[in-house]
Amino acid sequence: MQNKIIHPGILLDNMLNERSLSQRDLASRIDVAHSLLNNILKGNRNINVHIAIALESAGFEDANYWLIEQMKFNLNQAQNDKDVIKKTKSIKEWNDIEHDGIVPLSFFKKHNIGIKTSDDIDKIYGIYGVNDYNGLKKRVNDFNPTYFRKSSKFSENKNNVVAWSLMAKYKAKQENISDFQRSNEAVLLNELKKCFFENENVIKKTKKILNKYGIKFLTLNRPPQTPVDGKSFISENNPTIVLSLKYKRLDNFAFTLFHELGHVFEHLTHPERPEYRNEEFFINSSNAEIVEFQADNYARNNLIELGIWSDFITFNEDFTDDIILEFSRKHKIHPGIVRGRVCFEYSEYYRKRSVITEMNKLTV
Numbered sequence: 001m002q003n004k005i006i007h008p009g010i011l012l013d014n015m016l017n018e019r020s021l022s023q024r025d026l027a028s029r030i031d032v033a034h035s036l037l038n039n040i041l042k043g044n045r046n047i048n049v050h051i052a053i054a055l056e057s058a059g060f061e062d063a064n065y066w067l068i069e070q071m072k073f074n075l076n077q078a079q080n081d082k083d084v085i086k087k088t089k090s091i092k093e094w095n096d097i098e099h100d101g102i103v104p105l106s107f108f109k110k111h112n113i114g115i116k117t118s119d120d121i122d123k124i125y126g127i128y129g130v131n132d133y134n135g136l137k138k139r140v141n142d143f144n145p146t147y148f149r150k151s152s153k154f155s156e157n158k159n160n161v162v163a164w165s166l167m168a169k170y171k172a173k174q175e176n177i178s179d180f181q182r183s184n185e186a187v188l189l190n191e192l193k194k195c196f197f198e199n200e201n202v203i204k205k206t207k208k209i210l211n212k213y214g215i216k217f218l219t220l221n222r223p224p225q226t227p228v229d230g231k232s233f234i235s236e237n238n239p240t241i242v243l244s245l246k247y248k249r250l251d252n253f254a255f256t257l258f259h260e261l262g263h264v265f266e267h268l269t270h271p272e273r274p275e276y277r278n279e280e281f282f283i284n285s286s287n288a289e290i291v292e293f294q295a296d297n298y299a300r301n302n303l304i305e306l307g308i309w310s311d312f313i314t315f316n317e318d319f320t321d322d323i324i325l326e327f328s329r330k331h332k333i334h335p336g337i338v339r340g341r342v343c344f345e346y347s348e349y350y351r352k353r354s355v356i357t358e359m360n361k362l363t364v
Contacts, residue, residue, distance in 0.1 A: 005076040007043030008069035015060060016041070030054035046070055087118075093133040094118035102140055103128075104163050107223035111167065127170045157225035164226050168242040172216050172235040180214030180238050182269055188213045189261070189302050196254050196334045202363050203245075206257065215264065216240040232260040232268060234277060239264040248362045251340030255299050262298025267291060303337055319346070321355050336360030 016026060023041065027034040032051065039045040047055070052066035060066075078084045094117070097103050103124060108115040115123050130136050143162045188209065195205045203219060210217040216235055222228055222244045229252075230243040241260040243253070267276035276291075300306075308331055316323055319342045321335075328335040335356045343350040 005072055007073050008047050008066055009040040009043045009045070011069060012047075012055070012060065012066075013041040026058065029058045046074070090118040090121045094121050096133055097121075097124070097136070100137075102137060102159055104157075104160050104223040107160070107163055108167070110221075111171075113170070127166050129166075155225050156227055157223075160223040160226040161228060164220065164222050164228055164244070165231060168218065168220050168231055168240075169233065169235060171218055171220065172233075172240045172242065175216050175218075175235075177211045177216055177238060178214050180269070182265065184213045185265055188215075189258075192254075192257070193303070193333065196250060196337060197328075197332050199250055199334055199336075199359070199363055202250065202253065204364065210241065214238055215261075218242045219245050222246065230256045230260045232263040234268055239268055245362075249340075250334060250336045250360050250362045253362050254303060254334070254337050255340065258299035258303055259295045261302075262295035263291070266294050266298055300341070304331075304333055304341060309341070313345075319349060324356060334359075 016023065023037055024034055027037040030037075030051065031054065036045060040047060040051070047066045047070045049063070049067065052063040052070075055061065055066055056063040094105075098105055105115070105124075108124065108127075113123070114120055125131060125136065128136055128139050130139050140159055140162050143158075143165075191209045192206065195202060195209060207217045216238050217240070220242050226244075227246075228244050229246055230241065232239065232241045234240065241257065241264065243256055243260070245253070247253075267273055270276065300309075312327055319339075324335050324338050324342065327333070328338050336359055339349070339354060339356045339360070
């Protein structure tokens, strides 16, 4: 059984009793105030270097003995102090997180949400919805990111994808907007298409439009190796869309947004598909393809109606800028969106020079 570590002042008090020496006598010998010595003997004050040397001079063990005993006592007190224990645990777990790369800490630090050092590790756990490091590892391992629009052309770090996703949920939770009504779908889409056609302050206006109809909207930069274009989910009963703005092009922004709106209306809030309301429901490769196809199809046919597009590609053999611009003006669809679909369906147009390229820049 380990001996109990006690304050060296208690040891000194025992020595005084054995020698039948009073506190005042010792205080006089080592030239300290009686009140100071009294506090040391009660364990309320530390034995410092000067007192240790004075005790050695007065014949009470050597100075090293007193300093070692004081250090042992202080260390024991610190190791059993709740705040110190918590701090030590936080430092260790923070270092483990950094070493294992399970959380991209630099990503969280950049967002000014109060995460800077190991003192803030509880905020990390809060964002991930866990209580400790083991819970964090399991959370990341089990995370099943659905309702994402991602590019398969770039390398992916799952830990970073999870971090981006959970940061999106954390930031969305801070927003309060009006209630969502599915019946506003048509008017919402028309307002967005008008906003795209005008291409002025698109991101700001998009947020205003979506918020008006009960959909939260955010943009969120990505950590490295996170090829995520966008994500949709339910936050506090509101459908939520978060885009990464990987490309600063209007056509990409519009398609990605409408893709996520496809998830909102076809999956997240569809009255006949309740299984899709949990954004991390188990999804296998076959139904994942179906879900993404439905969202892509929703985006294509709502940005440019199928009948209009069919006529356009049927009666035109070549898609010059003039032809695209005329179609754009007639149907009030931004030429960047029209040309983007042309390039997608007819890849030979992708690298052709076009005056529409400059018009397709996304405006904030």
